[in-house]
Amino acid sequence: MSTQQQEPEQPESQETPKDPEMKGAESPVDEKEKETGEIDQTTADETELEGETVLIKVFRYDPEVADKQEPRFDEFHVPFEKGMTVLDAVMYARDHYDSSLTFRHSCRQAVCGSDAFFVNGKQRLGCKTQMADLEHPVRIEPLPHQEVVKDLVVDMDHFYDQMHTVEPYLQQDDLPTGDLEEQRQSRENREKIKMSTRCIWCGACMSSCNIAAGDNEYLGPAAINKAYRFAMDDREDEEVKEHRLRIIEQEHGVWRCQTQFSCTEVCPKDIPLTEHIQELKREAVKKNLKFW
Amino acid sequence: MYEHDVIVVGAGGAGLRAAVAADEAGADVALVSKLHPVRSHTGAAEGGINAALREGDDWELHAYDTMKGSDYLADAPAVETLTQDSPEDTITLEHWGMPFSREEDGRVSQRPFGGLSFPRTTYAGAETGHHLLHVMYEQVVKRGIQVYDEWYVMDLATTDEDDPNERECHGVVAYDVQSGNVEGFKANDGVILATGGPGQAFDHTTNAVSCTGDGHAMAYRAGAPLEDMEFIQFHPTSLPSTGVLISEGVRGEGGILYNNDGERFMFEHGYANNDGELASRDVVARAELTEVQEGRGVNDEYVHLDMRHLGEERILDRLENILHLAEDFEGVDGLIEPMPVKPGQHYAMGGIEVDENGQTCIDGLYAAGECACVSVHGGNRLGGNALPELIVFGKRAGRHAAGDDLGEPQIRTGYGDDVEDETDTELPVQPGSAGLDGSGGVAADGGMTADAEGILERQVESAREHVDYLMEKDTGVQHAEIRQKLQNAMTDYVNVFRTEEGVKKALKLIRECREEYQDVYVDDPSRTFNTDLQQTIETRNLIDVAETIALGALVRNEFRGAHWRQENQIRDDENWLKHTLISWEEGEPKIFYRPVILEGEDKTYEPKDRSY
Numbered sequence: 001m002s003t004q005q006q007e008p009e010q011p012e013s014q015e016t017p018k019d020p021e022m023k024g025a026e027s028p029v030d031e032k033e034k035e036t037g038e039i040d041q042t043t044a045d046e047t048e049l050e051g052e053t054v055l056i057k058v059f060r061y062d063p064e065v066a067d068k069q070e071p072r073f074d075e076f077h078v079p080f081e082k083g084m085t086v087l088d089a090v091m092y093a094r095d096h097y098d099s100s101l102t103f104r105h106s107c108r109q110a111v112c113g114s115d116a117f118f119v120n121g122k123q124r125l126g127c128k129t130q131m132a133d134l135e136h137p138v139r140i141e142p143l144p145h146q147e148v149v150k151d152l153v154v155d156m157d158h159f160y161d162q163m164h165t166v167e168p169y170l171q172q173d174d175l176p177t178g179d180l181e182e183q184r185q186s187r188e189n190r191e192k193i194k195m196s197t198r199c200i201w202c203g204a205c206m207s208s209c210n211i212a213a214g215d216n217e218y219l220g221p222a223a224i225n226k227a228y229r230f231a232m233d234d235r236e237d238e239e240v241k242e243h244r245l246r247i248i249e250q251e252h253g254v255w256r257c258q259t260q261f262s263c264t265e266v267c268p269k270d271i272p273l274t275e276h277i278q279e280l281k282r283e284a285v286k287k288n289l290k291f292w
Numbered sequence: 293m294y295e296h297d298v299i300v301v302g303a304g305g306a307g308l309r310a311a312v313a314a315d316e317a318g319a320d321v322a323l324v325s326k327l328h329p330v331r332s333h334t335g336a337a338e339g340g341i342n343a344a345l346r347e348g349d350d351w352e353l354h355a356y357d358t359m360k361g362s363d364y365l366a367d368a369p370a371v372e373t374l375t376q377d378s379p380e381d382t383i384t385l386e387h388w389g390m391p392f393s394r395e396e397d398g399r400v401s402q403r404p405f406g407g408l409s410f411p412r413t414t415y416a417g418a419e420t421g422h423h424l425l426h427v428m429y430e431q432v433v434k435r436g437i438q439v440y441d442e443w444y445v446m447d448l449a450t451t452d453e454d455d456p457n458e459r460e461c462h463g464v465v466a467y468d469v470q471s472g473n474v475e476g477f478k479a480n481d482g483v484i485l486a487t488g489g490p491g492q493a494f495d496h497t498t499n500a501v502s503c504t505g506d507g508h509a510m511a512y513r514a515g516a517p518l519e520d521m522e523f524i525q526f527h528p529t530s531l532p533s534t535g536v537l538i539s540e541g542v543r544g545e546g547g548i549l550y551n552n553d554g555e556r557f558m559f560e561h562g563y564a565n566n567d568g569e570l571a572s573r574d575v576v577a578r579a580e581l582t583e584v585q586e587g588r589g590v591n592d593e594y595v596h597l598d599m600r601h602l603g604e605e606r607i608l609d610r611l612e613n614i615l616h617l618a619e620d621f622e623g624v625d626g627l628i629e630p631m632p633v634k635p636g637q638h639y640a641m642g643g644i645e646v647d648e649n650g651q652t653c654i655d656g657l658y659a660a661g662e663c664a665c666v667s668v669h670g671g672n673r674l675g676g677n678a679l680p681e682l683i684v685f686g687k688r689a690g691r692h693a694a695g696d697d698l699g700e701p702q703i704r705t706g707y708g709d710d711v712e713d714e715t716d717t718e719l720p721v722q723p724g725s726a727g728l729d730g731s732g733g734v735a736a737d738g739g740m741t742a743d744a745e746g747i748l749e750r751q752v753e754s755a756r757e758h759v760d761y762l763m764e765k766d767t768g769v770q771h772a773e774i775r776q777k778l779q780n781a782m783t784d785y786v787n788v789f790r791t792e793e794g795v796k797k798a799l800k801l802i803r804e805c806r807e808e809y810q811d812v813y814v815d816d817p818s819r820t821f822n823t824d825l826q827q828t829i830e831t832r833n834l835i836d837v838a839e840t841i842a843l844g845a846l847v848r849n850e851f852r853g854a855h856w857r858q859e860n861q862i863r864d865d866e867n868w869l870k871h872t873l874i875s876w877e878e879g880e881p882k883i884f885y886r887p888v889i890l891e892g893e894d895k896t897y898e899p900k901d902r903s904y
Binding site: 167 | 327328330331332333335336345379380383386387388389391392393394395396397398399400417419422423426427430431433434470500501502533534535536537616617620621622623770771772776814815816817818819820821822823824
């Protein structure tokens, strides 16, 4: 038994990105449009889209493939279904039109943090963004300010390195003795760190941050938030807290933040990143820690 | 070639825990995973970790609940190990900084869960798995354990003696997703498979796209049997449009299920007169589908889960994540309306047959977590028992592989004198290899003579050829088409309610998928981050795993736990107090049975009627 495979459909058109500099070294920054990314008033109503196809324009780049070495946009018409997300749309395009369309994704429920893309000029999780909430056609690009590996896949190594820099693990050797004794933590303290522990390492914040774009050594919002998560956790002792503050108040730490709130705006987990950074600044001041 | 003492494949909860344990035991350990660790699907677990921590509770009660929940198909030594070790291993997570929800006195909170006689589910909001995964990864960072992330393990490097019990595993073959390079990873002391579930064999699943049963398929082809694969848990509360999971915690906190007539059907239609919504998952899933089939479903598809009466404060405190999921993936505000839910594939109780130390019948090959079957879940897993399995058996496998003495296991593995061959069932089609599909499993030849390096090199060579073949082929069938057909076959015919006729149809369709796979090709010509290639290889694994699920469902003609058969709707203890085992022998599945162990340390768990 065999089936005849039809030729995969070619994308209907290809478009060269407006930014001619974008040779895979960095993803498009100029493309950032002046929009807030909030649900657009002009978007089509979901019911209007039903039974229609939606147009997505997807960034393509592959250093190995001749006609993809020059970045371009491919257009795909995808049949709309109620509840369709940006991730659903690119998966449909991949599975039905072009199996080489490449992006990271896994859980489909906003917890693995794999599919942060630059959608209509804003960092968003593909799986959590409804097509019906966007202005059409929908433009899907890799996260800006990170090297593009291929299509929508960016190199996350620098992001991970920054996360590791802040010693992201609880430092407490003096544990309760006796059988099965946990460390005590008040509900208030757990509440205090709760939002900071929700980070899924998607990298949207770092990509949205102008400071991180200009200073490669800047720890960035996610790593500082990780430091906050431990610095505010009462299960660590005062001297560890001071050690943590010294890490984040150095030259490329919290003081770089200019409170533009771009990270807070794009965080898919609604973590108040800018507030956390500000609070650490205040803590550092209280302890008279200033790198300068 | 890379070389370490212990190679852990997969970096979710079980893999990370195994790596930390092996590291603590002094081994040079490396994690090899197709995902960066924090992307693993453990992160999607919501409910919690069952552990007998409090006064009034003890491990024996937890063991009793688990044996009952399993419908007496779990092995008592495995269950007792789980329930004895879970308290300490849960507290270890707290010591590592896990942000558990807390009581007024600052101790970790516990809540009621389905099938439990004591509220022993320890939790961190409704995102327990996320915190467990991250806290464990933090420990890996702290210890400087080597992680090869975005390396896709294709196959094991094992010797090829005729008897799988005499084979040895010396490492794995993987390719670097970023560059496409195929390399060997030599394991001096052991390989631990921790690759998670096979949920992508089904169409409607709570599982991630990455849950493709890779470890199952690799171990199977290398000769380790898969155990009780027919036992698939369908979670009663997944969102209808996407399969996204709504935690059992909602019902644990008091959430109520209603049908389209507004009836609280778990009670009003007598499915579980004592426990209602908190009956075991298989009971609730069948009840929901029965309501729909009898015309009382909402939109003929689902039922309603209502938590509004719990009040905003309590919902925000304990179930906030559920509000986000219902809003983002179903467009429903759980504070002002009930949430639509229906059963979705959620968990595989079965898996690679291992003993309490995580060992398979192949020397040096271990498995832990969802891909393994110790077995602690038997016919049905209780909510809150998956996460303790990860940490307890992940740790044990890691320690054992690193050389720690954990004592003699009670559970036997592999084909032996205590098994019984399957002889009765007529198969509708010839299962197993269709012939040409490359990577066959065990190393080519000379099991007794070849050294570890030689075996690994040969396996690397064969994997490279296989990749070249897939990449160079220009026409044929694409994996997505085959995968969809496979998923539809499983969801149509090997779902909550199973019939002999339906399962046979599924086996025929699986056979067709296998034959179509002979003509599969990879369209993306690039070696860089070729997900087309990766998914093509995953699809082969899904076919192998789906076939074992369907074979198990066909031979087990009874109703036990999550497995329901129309032709024999009773739990048939006389004939079926035994595990189904399927091993790959010369390209064909061989089916046999091993008796379940109901004798614990001090007592025997007598099968009783399982009513809730």
